[in-house]
Amino acid sequence: AQTVTQSQPEMSVQEAETVTLSCTYDTSESDYYLFWYKQPPSRQMILVIRQEAYKQQNATENRFSVNFQKAAKSFSLKISDSQLGDAAMYFCAYSSYGQNFVFGPGTRLSVLP
Amino acid sequence: EAGVTQSPTHLIKTRGQQATLRCSPISGHTSVYWYQQALGLGLQFLLWYDEGEERNRGNFPPRFSGRQFPNYSSELNVNALELEDSALYLCASSLALALNEQFFGPGTRLTVL
Numbered sequence: 001a002q003t004v005t006q007s008q009p010e011m012s013v014q015e016a017e018t019v020t021l022s023c024t025y026d027t028s029e030s031d032y033y034l035f036w037y038k039q040p041p042s043r044q045m046i047l048v049i050r051q052e053a054y055k056q057q058n059a060t061e062n063r064f065s066v067n068f069q070k071a072a073k074s075f076s077l078k079i080s081d082s083q084l085g086d087a088a089m090y091f092c093a094y095s096s097y098g099q100n101f102v103f104g105p106g107t108r109l110s111v112l113p
Numbered sequence: 114e115a116g117v118t119q120s121p122t123h124l125i126k127t128r129g130q131q132a133t134l135r136c137s138p139i140s141g142h143t144s145v146y147w148y149q150q151a152l153g154l155g156l157q158f159l160l161w162y163d164e165g166e167e168r169n170r171g172n173f174p175p176r177f178s179g180r181q182f183p184n185y186s187s188e189l190n191v192n193a194l195e196l197e198d199s200a201l202y203l204c205a206s207s208l209a210l211a212l213n214e215q216f217f218g219p220g221t222r223l224t225v226l
Contacts, residue, residue, distance in 0.1 A: 033214075035214065035215075045217035050214060093215075095215075101146065101158070101215055103156045104155065
């Protein structure tokens with residue numbers, strides 16, 4: 001069965017600095033998707049960024065980028081120029097065709113002014 | 114385009130009662146997922162429906178059940194409520210058979226007294 005691990009329960013970053021959240025996963029599939037979701041204190045979960053496993057190029061969305069290492073089964077999220085609004089729980093997730101999504105336990109990110 | 118909606122927003126029940134939670138997916142989405150999120154914790158996968166069929170269920174007792182209607186909306190039923198069932202219940206929808214991004218609703222906060 002697929003598993004997703006986030007080894008950092010909590011992280012903090014100074015406003016305007018850069019932070020990297022770690023995620024590793026385990027799968028025997030070759031084709032799959034990886035996601036980072038953000039859940040602010042108001043609780044609505046939203047997608048931050050998505051990576052397709054067959055694409056070697058790392059996905060980027062404005063200040064958010066990933067470091068996807070397929071062989072190492074690693075999928076880290078880098079947040080540049082951190083803002084107060086980035087404070088949230090961040091969940092790494094995995095999906096493959098015909099399988100339900102698998103979420104990691106989450107990393108709580110605090111942004112210090 | 115309307116997002117995923119859930120009702121009610123809050124639900125208060127007593128031990129032994131039954132709770133019914135409802136979810137309407139984004140138009141065109143056929144898959145609906147249910148997750149339980151205890152306070153401050155990660156998402157625990159409950160159920161996945163697609164095209165009216167139950168595709169998978171998580172490690173929860175049979176008193177957690179649900180169904181998906183022809184219009185793809187879904188109900189989650191929890192029978193014989195226990196105190197530890199108190200949690201945020203999140204519904205998400207996606208295009209068919211996973212792989213694609215999940216879109217989350219705002220959740221239903223269930224409190225069992």
